[in-house]
Amino acid sequence: MTDNNPLRVAVVGAGAFGRNHLRVYKELEQAGERVRLVGVVDRDARVASEAAEKFGVPAFESIAACLAATKVDAASVCVPTVHHRAAAEELIAAGVDVLVEKPLAHSLGDADAILALARERGRVVQVGHLERFNPAVTAARRFLNRPMFFESHRLSVFTPRSLDVDVVLDLMIHDLDIVLSLVSSPIREVRAVGLPVLSPKVDIANVRVEFESGCVANFTASRVSTERVRKLRFFQPHQYLSLDFARQDLLMIDVTAAAGMDPGKLAAMAELLKVAGEHPSAGLSLNKVQVEQGEPLRLEIAAFLSAVRERSRPVVSGEDGRAALALALEINVAIHAHAERAGLKI
Numbered sequence: 001m002t003d004n005n006p007l008r009v010a011v012v013g014a015g016a017f018g019r020n021h022l023r024v025y026k027e028l029e030q031a032g033e034r035v036r037l038v039g040v041v042d043r044d045a046r047v048a049s050e051a052a053e054k055f056g057v058p059a060f061e062s063i064a065a066c067l068a069a070t071k072v073d074a075a076s077v078c079v080p081t082v083h084h085r086a087a088a089e090e091l092i093a094a095g096v097d098v099l100v101e102k103p104l105a106h107s108l109g110d111a112d113a114i115l116a117l118a119r120e121r122g123r124v125v126q127v128g129h130l131e132r133f134n135p136a137v138t139a140a141r142r143f144l145n146r147p148m149f150f151e152s153h154r155l156s157v158f159t160p161r162s163l164d165v166d167v168v169l170d171l172m173i174h175d176l177d178i179v180l181s182l183v184s185s186p187i188r189e190v191r192a193v194g195l196p197v198l199s200p201k202v203d204i205a206n207v208r209v210e211f212e213s214g215c216v217a218n219f220t221a222s223r224v225s226t227e228r229v230r231k232l233r234f235f236q237p238h239q240y241l242s243l244d245f246a247r248q249d250l251l252m253i254d255v256t257a258a259a260g261m262d263p264g265k266l267a268a269m270a271e272l273l274k275v276a277g278e279h280p281s282a283g284l285s286l287n288k289v290q291v292e293q294g295e296p297l298r299l300e301i302a303a304f305l306s307a308v309r310e311r312s313r314p315v316v317s318g319e320d321g322r323a324a325l326a327l328a329l330e331i332n333v334a335i336h337a338h339a340e341r342a343g344l345k346i
Contacts, residue, residue: 007305008071010039012063012087013078014051017101017128018042021076022055024301035305039066063090072096074124074308076301080164085110088125092117097124099304102177103169103328104321111322118318126304126314127321129177133299136243136250137178139291143252149235150179150217155225158198166201168194168328168335172221175232176331177316177324182234185213187327192334196346197224207331250289 006029011021018040025037041060042048052059060066074097077087084105088098092114104127105111118125131137152175187209194205204222211217230245240253300316307314339346 004034006034006036007073007308008036008038009305010037010041010066010070010072010075011051011078012041012066012075012091013080013101014040014042014044014047015078018076018078019051019054020297021078021099021301022051022057024295024298025076026055026057027298028301028305033302033305034309038070038072041066063087067094067096074098074305076128077101081169082106082164085114088114089117092121092123092125095121095123097304097308099126099128099301100318100321101128102130102321103127103165103173103325104318105325108322108326108329111318111325115318115322124304124307124311124314125318125321126300126307127316127318127324128300129174129316129321129324130296130300131174131178131245132181132316133294133296133303134243134245134248135291135294135296135299136245136248139250139289140241140243141182143239143241143289144182145236145239146213147182147234147236148213148215150182150215150219151233152179152217152219152221153229153231154220155222155227155229157226157228158203158224163199163201166194166332167203167205167221167223168207168331169325170221171223172205172207172219172331173324173328175219175221176327177320178232179209179217179219180323180327181320183211183213183215183217185211185215187330188212190327190330190334191338192331193338194332194335194346195339195344202332202335202346205331205335207334209327248291248293250291252287252289254287 009025011018028035029037037057039058039060040051041063043061045061048059075091077098077100079087084100088100091098154171189210192207194202197203203224207219209217232243234241242251303315
């Protein structure tokens with residue numbers, strides 16, 4: 001799309017995620033960006049009407065009604081995961097580019113169907129892994145040099161939101177996507193344990209993933225915690241980096257050549273630094289990297305609109321979303337296998 005006309009966008013699903021997408025699109029429009037919010041779709045007429053009134057946009061109870069009433073160039077799909085395929089396919093078939101909230105789909109079959117139709121119709125599919133746009137992640141990529149050990153913690157207090165999926169597809173998938181993008185290596189082995197606590201689905205999980213490159217990643221995710229933690233730490237030769245997603249902070253500790261630490265010692269140092277609160281010791285130099293702050297969702301949507309205008313591959317492509325989904329589903333298989341061996345009911 002080479003003209004300067006505003007992109008006409010709609011949001012499908014006016015729940016918590018959808019309202020945030022509506023807010024950002026409206027803010028971009030009011031800021032003079034080349035985008036115009038033309039519709040909100042929700043099968044609950046009351047929810048659609050409330051969103052329409054708040055954001056000054058027409059409300060529709062179906063995608064078909066929205067498309068019949070107005071031209072739509074691009075849309076955010078923010079409905080429950082089980083409905084992602086149906087919503088995305090209806091939009092793509094009508095020539096609309098889509099930003100699909102994570103996870104891309106309920107199953108790999110659904111994900112493949114979305115991607116196949118998008119290829120056939122020449123449509124952009126971006127997946128809503130918004131932590132990829134966290135400024136701390138963007139800053140960390142500048143220092144990437146064969147990472148060999150990751151430690152991820154994503155803990156949240158319990159809310160009734162997103163209980164249609166388990167904690168792996170709800171929270172952990174953010175970190176799975178980021179680590180996959182940083183490692184760029186096939187997976188060798190997955191080990192996992194998880195349990196339901198306050199919902200019928202797994203609410204807390206711990207996972208160990210080993211890659212063919214030799215890199216190891218440990219993931220912990222909980223949606224029944226008493227605190228909110230969103231951190232990723234990783235080691236690479238002579239360097240340790242710690243990302244705080246909530247604060248958008250990046251700490252980097254350089255290991256001097258004199259320290260003479262091999263990868264095994266680096267992994268052990270990860271635990272020591274966690275216990276010590278990441279205060280550097282002899283042979284280590286702490287540096288707080290300058291990070292340009294920004295709202296990840298706004299950056300994500302801006303990148304999506306850019307991909308639509310330029311007809312380019314999105315930062316988080318449909319294929320990236322499928323890869324994260326495939327790993328998440330493999331983890332769930334491992335969790336259930338572990339539960340069966342341990343005689344647990346999940």
